[in-house]
Amino acid sequence: MERYLTATYALTKAYLIRFFRDKTAMFFTFLFPLLFLFVFGSLNSGGGDVSFNIAMINKSDSSFSEQFATQLRENDVFDVTSDTQDFEVAREAMGRSEIDSIIILPEGFGELNDRQQPSGSVEVYYSEAAPQSGQTIAAVMEGALEGINRELGQPEAPLTVAQKSTATSNLSNFDYVFAGLLGFSILSLGIFGLANQMPAEKKTGSFRRLRASPIRKSQLIFANMIYYLFIGVLSVALMFAVATWMFDFDMRGDWFNLVVFIILGIVTMFGFGLAIGGWAKNENQSAALTNIVAFPMMFLSGVFFPRFLMPEWLQGITAYLPLSPIIDGLRMIMTEAKTLLDLGPELLVIGGWLVLIYAIAIRIFRWE
Amino acid sequence: MHHKQFAFILKSNKQVPEIPPFPGGIFCIQCELMKNIITVKNLTKKYSGKTTVDGVSFSVKEGEVFGILGPNGAGKTTTLEMIEALRPIDGGSVKLDGLDVAKDPNEVKKIIGIQLQSTAFFDKLSLREQLELFDGLYDETTDPNTLLEYVQLTDKSKSYVEQLSGGQKQRFSIAAALVNKPRVLFLDEPTTGLDPQARRNLWDLITNIKKQGITVVLTTHYMDEAELLCDRIAIMDNGKIITIDTPKNLIKALIKRGFTKPQVVEQANLEDVFIDLTGKDLRE
Numbered sequence: 001m002e003r004y005l006t007a008t009y010a011l012t013k014a015y016l017i018r019f020f021r022d023k024t025a026m027f028f029t030f031l032f033p034l035l036f037l038f039v040f041g042s043l044n045s046g047g048g049d050v051s052f053n054i055a056m057i058n059k060s061d062s063s064f065s066e067q068f069a070t071q072l073r074e075n076d077v078f079d080v081t082s083d084t085q086d087f088e089v090a091r092e093a094m095g096r097s098e099i100d101s102i103i104i105l106p107e108g109f110g111e112l113n114d115r116q117q118p119s120g121s122v123e124v125y126y127s128e129a130a131p132q133s134g135q136t137i138a139a140v141m142e143g144a145l146e147g148i149n150r151e152l153g154q155p156e157a158p159l160t161v162a163q164k165s166t167a168t169s170n171l172s173n174f175d176y177v178f179a180g181l182l183g184f185s186i187l188s189l190g191i192f193g194l195a196n197q198m199p200a201e202k203k204t205g206s207f208r209r210l211r212a213s214p215i216r217k218s219q220l221i222f223a224n225m226i227y228y229l230f231i232g233v234l235s236v237a238l239m240f241a242v243a244t245w246m247f248d249f250d251m252r253g254d255w256f257n258l259v260v261f262i263i264l265g266i267v268t269m270f271g272f273g274l275a276i277g278g279w280a281k282n283e284n285q286s287a288a289l290t291n292i293v294a295f296p297m298m299f300l301s302g303v304f305f306p307r308f309l310m311p312e313w314l315q316g317i318t319a320y321l322p323l324s325p326i327i328d329g330l331r332m333i334m335t336e337a338k339t340l341l342d343l344g345p346e347l348l349v350i351g352g353w354l355v356l357i358y359a360i361a362i363r364i365f366r367w368e
Numbered sequence: 369m370h371h372k373q374f375a376f377i378l379k380s381n382k383q384v385p386e387i388p389p390f391p392g393g394i395f396c397i398q399c400e401l402m403k404n405i406i407t408v409k410n411l412t413k414k415y416s417g418k419t420t421v422d423g424v425s426f427s428v429k430e431g432e433v434f435g436i437l438g439p440n441g442a443g444k445t446t447t448l449e450m451i452e453a454l455r456p457i458d459g460g461s462v463k464l465d466g467l468d469v470a471k472d473p474n475e476v477k478k479i480i481g482i483q484l485q486s487t488a489f490f491d492k493l494s495l496r497e498q499l500e501l502f503d504g505l506y507d508e509t510t511d512p513n514t515l516l517e518y519v520q521l522t523d524k525s526k527s528y529v530e531q532l533s534g535g536q537k538q539r540f541s542i543a544a545a546l547v548n549k550p551r552v553l554f555l556d557e558p559t560t561g562l563d564p565q566a567r568r569n570l571w572d573l574i575t576n577i578k579k580q581g582i583t584v585v586l587t588t589h590y591m592d593e594a595e596l597l598c599d600r601i602a603i604m605d606n607g608k609i610i611t612i613d614t615p616k617n618l619i620k621a622l623i624k625r626g627f628t629k630p631q632v633v634e635q636a637n638l639e640d641v642f643i644d645l646t647g648k649d650l651r652e
Contacts, residue, residue: 003507010504014493021492205488211454212482213505213548214474 007215011223019231029193029235033185034242040177040304041247052100052137055082055090064110064118072103077140094125100133101126103141119158132176132305176306178243179331182236183323184303186262189232190269191276191294194224195286198277202368211367221362225270232266233259253333257340261333265326268350271357272322278365297323322353402429405465405552405583406451412459413446413607420446422607423460428552433574433584435598437591443607444587445556451585452482452554465551478506481545481553481582483538489529495540496525499547506548519543519573520650533652535566542573553577555586559593564642569650571597 019025058069073080082099084090090102102125109120122141126134138161145159152158201207210220243249251258272293280286300314301307301323307315318324325346332338332346340347406428413421421443428434436444449455451462453473462469469476489498499512516522519539524532532540538558545553555574559567567590574597578584588594594601595615602612611618636644 006507007505010501013504014490014497014501017497018490018492204491205484206490207488208454208484209488209544210505212452212477212484212545213502214477215505216474 004216004219007213008219008223008226011210011215011219012226015223015227016230019227029189029231030238033181033188033235033239036184037178037181037239037242038246040181041174041243052077052133053079053081053098054137055084055093055099055102056080056105057085057087057090057102058105059107060105060109060111060120062108062110062118065105065120066110068110069105075144078103078137091125101137103137113158115158117152117158121160121162123162132309135309174243174247174249175331175335176302178239178247178249179327179334180303180306182239182262182330183265183301183327184298185235185239186232186265186269186326187294187297187303187323189228189235190266190271191273191290193228194270194273195276195280195290196283197224198274199280199283199286202366203282207367217362217365217367221274221365224274225267228270228273229263229266233262236262250335252335253337254339257338258330258333260340261326261329261343264347264350264354265330268322268326268354268357271354271361275357275361275364278361281366281368297321300324302327320349322350322357325349402431404428405430406585407463408447408451408460409462410460411447411450411457411462413443413450413455414458420607421450424604424607424609425460426602426609426612428583428585429600430551430583431578431581432599433578433586433597435594435601436585436587436604437589437594437601438587438604442604444604447604448554448556448585448587452480453477454482478548479551481542481548481550483541483545483553483555483558489541489544491530492528494526494528495521495543498529498540499544502544502547508548510547510549515543515546518546520569533566535562535569535650536652538562538566538570539573542577546577550582552583552585555584557587557589559588559590563651564639565646565648565650566652567593568643568648 019029056069056072058065072078082090082093084093087102087104090099093099094102104123104125106120106123109122110118111120113119122145124134124138124141126137142161145161149159198207240249240251244251276286276289276293280289298304300310300318301321302318303323307318307324307328310318319328325343329338329343329346329350332343404427408427409425411421411424412419424443424447436447438444446455450457451464451469453469453476457470464476465479467476467479490501493501495516496512499510499515502508503510503512513522513525516525519542521536521540521543524536524540529537529540542553542555542558558574559570562570571593574584574586584597586597598615600612600614601618603610603618613621
């Protein structure tokens with residue numbers, strides 16, 4: 001046993017030393033995800049605070065409507081950048097992406113209903129080209145109205161938003177983006193990293209050299225796993241640092257739960273990389289297979305756009321992709337303060353993939 | 369092999385005595401007394417229907433330098449790799465120091481050292497770090513410095529393998545194969561592609577390793593090398609061993625069969641000229 005650990009440790013150490021001397025590998029592991037974070041983070045948060053440029057058209061002359069409009073102007077989340085009261089003008093501005101959304105307080109909005117309470121429906125218009133903004137604005141608006149409704153003590157909400165959003169309210173776009181980018185980082189590290197590395201080592205013969213020593217397959221796998229966990233956790237920690245520092249990322253959940261969940265995610269994705277890299281005889285084989293495995297996850301698991309924007313039937317299917325529960329789980333821990341105990345369905349899907357992929361990976365592993 | 373012994377190696381390496389022209393003749397009497405450390409019986413390897421190693425049998429005596437010669441594709445490397453537990457054995461058996469290679473590959477790997485045909489090491493690791501890695505893999509504590517000194521690479525301990533010359537790579541490869549103080553050292557074409565100086569240097573090293581009592585099994589395409597280094601030689605072709613004997617006996621037997629070649633008594637050949645003009649000093 002001690003011999004087993006000595007050899008595993010020696011190999012892990014060798015991998016880590018090599019990694020920190022490899023500038024290209026460092027770039028792709030640490031800086032590349034950060035670049036994505038800068039680009040997508042800036043796109044989705046408008047720097048610092050989450051805020052949206054809107055046009056507000058108040059067609060109602062009720063005093064409630066007037067107050068509501070004033071509050072909206074003072075709200076940090078919304079920047080009322082267009083003073084036009086003409087819907088067509090506003091629509092053109094939105095077409096030029098000058099504004100993210102048009103909010104209309106329709107005629108009669110805020111007038112008292114038969115229970116002597118202000119009622120009505122806020123209309124949120126958003127560009128089809130940027131559904132994300134619209135969904136989020138609708139969600140935020142709904143949240144605001146809910147507050148008023150609660151104050152009014154109404155069992156039935158008299159104030160509603162016309163654009164129904166399927167998104168959970170009080171989530172900023174950055175929360176979705178960040179969870180997705182974390183997922184992307186975990187995916188690319190586990191799959192692309194190992195799937196490239198192992199065939200290359202088979203080609204140069206360093207695998208053969210290792211195999212000439214009394215090392216076991218499991219030692220090679222554990223050494224690589226520890227190595228990838230180390231750089232993976234480091235890379236994710238960097239992303240958290242940047243997210244907190246540059247994009248005011250607000251961690252609402254428990255760090256311990258998050259770290260355990262991230263490790264689980266890295267180990268799962270490592271299994272896919274191991275299966276591909278361990279099986280492939282050369283880089284051509286692994287490149288093709290990597291694309292087949294990684295691309296569906298990249299586009300259907302919520303990396304670049306949230307899965308809630310997909311049609312219901314597609315959401316149902318993509319929920320079973322191995323990366324989906326990882327991204328969903330990350331977001332739920334970070335923004336909804338969920339714990340691992342709340343993530344039963346996600347952990348079930350991840351666990352299923354974990355068992356399956358390691359069973360396959362160990363079976364199809366080839367030394368050369 | 370303990371550190372003290374390594375110290376002894378180092379000393380003797382610096383003053384390698386002239387190697388007798390036909391060591392086979394001298395050692396052969398001793399050979400008969402030595403026990404077999406490797407026994408190969410009916411070893412067979414098939415690749416998609418084609419038999420690359422075809423029922424090969426031979427034994428290697430403890431302490432000897434055993435050469436396997438043969439044209440490309442004769443099955444030399446495959447034979448070696450089956451003995452080294454690097455390739456599954458399709459038929460027959462290999463016993464190494466009493467261990468069945470097919471049943472106990474990991475135990476076998478603990479007592480052998482392998483220098484592979486393509487010198488394959490991790491990049492971006494210094495020679496010292498590579499040897500530390502191998503120390504860890506074998507759970508040994510052999511001092512990397514001692515090994516590097518033994519193969520005259522002390523000043524390269526911080527270099528990467530990819531920065532070494534061909535001869536240095538081969539020497540380092542041998543150093544790495546000695547980490548676990550092996551009973552048997554396997555060398556697959558150790559001098560291929562080296563300049564005459566580096567070849568001579570490697571011959572000295574191999575002779576010295578033999579002196580430590582380590583059995584050496586090597587393959588080569590150079591007949592002068594085989595004649596000089598090997599106590600016994602097996603000649604392979606088409607997956608079969610054609611003959612096994614000492615180099616001297618093989619030559620004698622050929623002459624006995626009436627072989628003659630034009631008698632040209634040369635006092636020197638071109639290689640002698642080359643070495644005379646450029647010296648024996650190692651260049652790298």
